[in-house]
Amino acid sequence: MSQLSLTDRDREEMLAAIGVGSVDELFRDVPEGVRFHGRLDLEPALSEPELVAHLEELAARNVHTGDELSFLGAGVYDHYVPAVVDYVLSRGELLTAYTPYQPEMSQGVLQAIFEYQTAICELTGMDVSNASGYDGTTVAADACYMAKHITGRGKVVLAESVNPQVRQVVKTYAPGFGLDVVEVPHRGGVTDPNALADAAREAACVIFQQPNFFGCLEPAPDLAAAANDIGALAVAHVDPLSLGVLEAPGEYGCALAIGEGQPAGNYQSYGGPHYGFIASRAEHVRRMPGRIVGETTDEDGERAYVLTLQTREQHIRREKATSNITTNQTLLALGGLAYLSWLGPQGLREVGETCMALAAYAKERLGLPLLFPEQATFKEFAVRVGRPAEDVIATAREHGVHPGYALKRDYSGVEDALLVCVTEKRSTADIDRLAEVLSA
């Protein structure tokens, strides 16, 4: 790369100041036996125009949600991302700052994180939020680690209607945490509180999702009560964009609220980077993972912000830390803050209502049998298409429509089930088009 910052003359002067004859000599502590003498077997360097052309060519071989009329959801959603989010994320100071270790240099990003924490607490009805987790899967593992230490118990319970990827990540982490994982089957698309209560004996926590992976509304207050009755922490995995119309987990007795922030202010980006959020009641703050920003004052008594309660964290508590997390997803979380500020409370409600209204229209318009006809839903619902779902998907895509997600990828006995997602970006005409393609 030719755009290096040092000129040949700089190099000579610097080597002289160091007192060595060559750059190679700087590496004299690297033992001969571990030196790499070859040339890295990488493709030739690209100039900036060549680089852009190459990446444009790669990008052009992807079919994105502007190319194809998409009803694909199942954890990542094609909601509108407003231009103000692009603006915030492109501000170089916010984009290129490190974690705000030196508060006097970083008041802006610290305040922004404080505002983000407030927004998450307001959405979820909780007292404390951290500055973000990696995504909506890893925060579930975080919740389990918290619950293990809070309760001292050795197992966690997952509703089967929780996003399969969330469950997979919990199962990957659980052995290291010393936790057993028990899954509770759904009954007709939702979780039975009695079945949950039976499974949750001696459990550290119970995780359910609202709306669940099938789009159905769980009897969330009953599930939380079932967990609370036997001393397990109730953990709700929630869609932030549902929280204008659906109750906050803090209001129905949950100890923790977690979720994937992507629907609120992040592009789909083939699955990341996005932000996971995790919020808790005040009494669990000392078990929270990751960065937390607190308000304080400076020497002049002026309001100021700083990373706080850091003795929870790995750089101080090391092997006894509440988590190993260091790098988080602050930039994406700030995208979330900008988005939620753009929406405001009324906008949040409107987005939720519009999704519900369009989804109801789609159910009606498609005229296909519902997989779980008894259940109320939010922006997703599952239908039976009468043929293997992947065939239907393939056919629809030939017509420029991606009709949804094949549930058989994660659940047995649902060969013909298609999970359809309708966001506020889809119009009734779009839904008419989907109906037309599916009935062809």
Next chain:
Amino acid sequence: MKLVYERSKAGRRAATLPRPDLPVPDVPTDLARGRAARLPEISEPELVRHFSALASRTFGIDTGFYPLGSCTMKHNPRVNERVVNLPGFRDLHPLQEEDGAQGALELMWRLQEILAEVAGLPAVSLQPAAGSQGEVTGLMLMRAYFADRGEERRKVIVADTAHGTNPASVTMAGYELQKVATDARGNIDVANLRDLVDGETAGLMLTNPSTLGLFDENIQEVAKIFHDAGALLYYDGANLNAVCGVSRPGDMGFDIVHFNLHKTFSQPHGGGGPGGGPIAVRERLEPFLPVPAVVQDGDRYRLDYDRPKTIGKVRGFCGPFGVFVRSYAYIRAYGPELREMSEAAVLNANYLLARLRDAYDLPFDRLCMHEFVLSARRLKREHGITALDVAKRLMDYGFHPPTIYFPLIVAEALMIEPTETETKETLDAFADAMLEIARDAADRPDVLREAPHQRPVRRVDEVKAAKRAVVRYGFEDHPDLSAEPSSARQLEAQKGA
């Protein structure tokens, strides 16, 4: 400045949204939202000004020199932001069918191949979201590997210079921590190591060069001790910026490596993240890597879930794809000359060290790699000036301070990493400032103790922040912190009324 919530006024809004003329279904009463979330009600111009003000109160690598040791704060090329925002990447759904994601899959496959070459190890998983997650993933691989061999090993050894993430990851992966000491030259104490390693040892976690900025001169011997005991070596890639194309972790004897894409390969750090923590491993560990794997199949690319021995998934989908796009673009701009990046980083660090070594203490007097650690203990002893004072005073010169008080084995540590980004002029200006600060420690120490003088705030009261933690805005009940702290130590966060 005001919080966004304090700019809020009922009835204002920025958003315009589609409102189809359709009935809205009822939400079952017991599931319906009661009190609305108190999100800001603010117009778009005010919102933009608010974030502009926040940005202007934040210092990034775009603003100036940011020699935060171990964080590799290098320039983030603007072209990477352009390409990551191509709709074909930005608006691609992760569950899109493979034929509709060939460009993304090929990019990930190509990045895997590049990282394998840089690591000197054959198999890569891009999935971990950050270095810490790469660590815990690597430890899970160790566990799976030994379990597969019918072995139970419970101990992992970590250097006393390690980042806190290493010991925290050890615990999260269910291992028992053992610490190995550092010798007088800043290498791992090999004698101490020999005492620790036995049949119960699963592996070692090591950063090389270490957090002291020193390459371990005994690395081959260290590797042999572990391999002779049937144990594995894990390379924490936090300091890989020193040795790309110079020495490959696989050649050093490491079996598992994580990369910090947000350090070495220029993913902008975003005030805390995102990052990327891909891992590269030896053949014998490949069967245990997370699923899905990205594989090449003729001229097609696909996701392979058929890995019976996999540890599972550590994150959703394939990992932080946008980070991959930026890092891939970054590396392609260097090509095989990636070594030049590391050479410049090491040259810059040694030049700064040469300029500063007389004014500050140098606990380990060797050529450094991409960073070095000074100590302000002499300033503290002679003038009562601490590393913290030096850091705060640097702000007045327009520099972000180095990492301070780390690694833990160096008193009053100042850990300085200039990266290859910087010009000699910048390095000289920084060195001049550091030298002037050292002189001022003797001549006018109060200027240092009261620093910074030119930031939006003066030194921040961290004790108050920890004692009465106010971690969210409390609206009408928001506490006035300028008053005396109450005696009750409780979380002031106000639950929504």
Next chain:
Amino acid sequence: MAATETYPDDLLYNEEHDWARVEGDEAVLGITWFAQDALGELVHFEPPQEGADVQKGSSYGEVESVKAVSELIAPLSGTVVAVNQRIVDEPETVNSDPYGDGWLIRIRLSDAGEAEQLLDGEAYKRFVAEQ
């Protein structure tokens, strides 16, 4: 208002910088001036439950400053009969009065003989001087 450096003669000490004041079959425990000085202003005290057993040489709780955590290593074994609630509310009391109002817990001793293994004020002072 930091206290001045003292190591009273009527207390017993361990090498982890904890002190004990034996009062009959009970003892009051705290941390020394040296410990609070090394930690800086305390912001949190994680106490044991009343009724819990503490074991000589093992951790019975934690104190924290902004940048450090320190385990409290019991100098003597026994059962917790009282926790100093004032320290839970105002942990900085330990900094201003480590041997008085800054006491942490009171235990009923399970093995009075253990006291003989602890350092007296003079011995602890010598130990601190070597640190």
